Amino acid sequence: MSETSKASVTFVTIEAEDAGQRLDNFLLKMLKGVPKSHIYRIVRSGEIRVNKGRVDVTYRIAANDVIRIPPVRVAEKAAVPATVSGAAQAVQIPVVFEDDALIVLNKPSGMAVHGGSGISFGVIELLRAQRPQAKFLELVHRLDRDTSGLLLVAKKRSALVKMHEVLRENHRIDKRYLALVEGVWPNERSHVKFKLLKYETPEGERRVKVHSDGLTSQTTVNRKQVWPDQASLLECELKTGRTHQIRVHLSASGHAILGDDKYGDATVNKTVARHGLKRMFLHAWRLSLDHPLTGERMVLEAPLPVELQSYLDILNSQGK
Numbered sequence: 001m002s003e004t005s006k007a008s009v010t011f012v013t014i015e016a017e018d019a020g021q022r023l024d025n026f027l028l029k030m031l032k033g034v035p036k037s038h039i040y041r042i043v044r045s046g047e048i049r050v051n052k053g054r055v056d057v058t059y060r061i062a063a064n065d066v067i068r069i070p071p072v073r074v075a076e077k078a079a080v081p082a083t084v085s086g087a088a089q090a091v092q093i094p095v096v097f098e099d100d101a102l103i104v105l106n107k108p109s110g111m112a113v114h115g116g117s118g119i120s121f122g123v124i125e126l127l128r129a130q131r132p133q134a135k136f137l138e139l140v141h142r143l144d145r146d147t148s149g150l151l152l153v154a155k156k157r158s159a160l161v162k163m164h165e166v167l168r169e170n171h172r173i174d175k176r177y178l179a180l181v182e183g184v185w186p187n188e189r190s191h192v193k194f195k196l197l198k199y200e201t202p203e204g205e206r207r208v209k210v211h212s213d214g215l216t217s218q219t220t221v222n223r224k225q226v227w228p229d230q231a232s233l234l235e236c237e238l239k240t241g242r243t244h245q246i247r248v249h250l251s252a253s254g255h256a257i258l259g260d261d262k263y264g265d266a267t268v269n270k271t272v273a274r275h276g277l278k279r280m281f282l283h284a285w286r287l288s289l290d291h292p293l294t295g296e297r298m299v300l301e302a303p304l305p306v307e308l309q310s311y312l313d314i315l316n317s318q319g320k
Contacts, residue, residue: 014065017157023050024057034072042070084121084129091126096300101159101293102152103127106302109148109279113139127153141167144244149177149284150302162292167241174288175238177246178224178304180281180311181255182268185232190221192249196242207262208244210252217242219249227315231258246282257282277311
């Protein structure tokens, strides 16, 4: 939208797809470029009305609500950054599954899921640049930048809301990761439970540590393969979804993920890098869940990326 001052009052009728949102969130998306403080001000002053009446910014809009929006100055929509535009032409993230409600991507390692903190763009910005006609594209969950694998994107608000319900009820979704860790993991099946607390380093970097004041978290660990005195391949089931959960759980158990530059051993990481593993060995390989709209059970898989499988092949060849 070009930078203009709208000449007249606008009336917007809410469709079922947009119902359930807070009024302020709806207006922020509709009036892109208008400062949040200004939106709050015109709601408080009564210039924004719903069904001819005053409401608060926390009001949940409903289907068929009629919202009165006064003339507002809308900042010119920023052009897609050249870096995103260029990447949109050159980078294609593999699509594992897609229908009218969901896109399931196989995210590569090294790509953030969204821009911010010095990162100009991520997966979601790239996807939006590649699909300018899409009315709705939102991340359902996140993966760490260095973690590869299955990433869910909603194409409808109703699907996003339902998926967030599923994620809150962990028994309705089964998320499995493959991790290669230092040393020999002692048990075939383990339940790792630590309380995790977020904090920032003096440099402003986000980290997580085991702490009594943290949030309860649980990871079930299944040992898949062992290379004596070297490494163990683990399948990790997330029972809770805390930031950096698997990485911290495994590190705190004495078996850090190989290639993990935040919670791993720098000397070990340098050694495995010389032998071909130049990234963190953590991959979201399997998701089992009910489709958010149809209820049909879905099982989605993404095999190990070539660089991870190649390192396992190296380990296997050493034992021959």
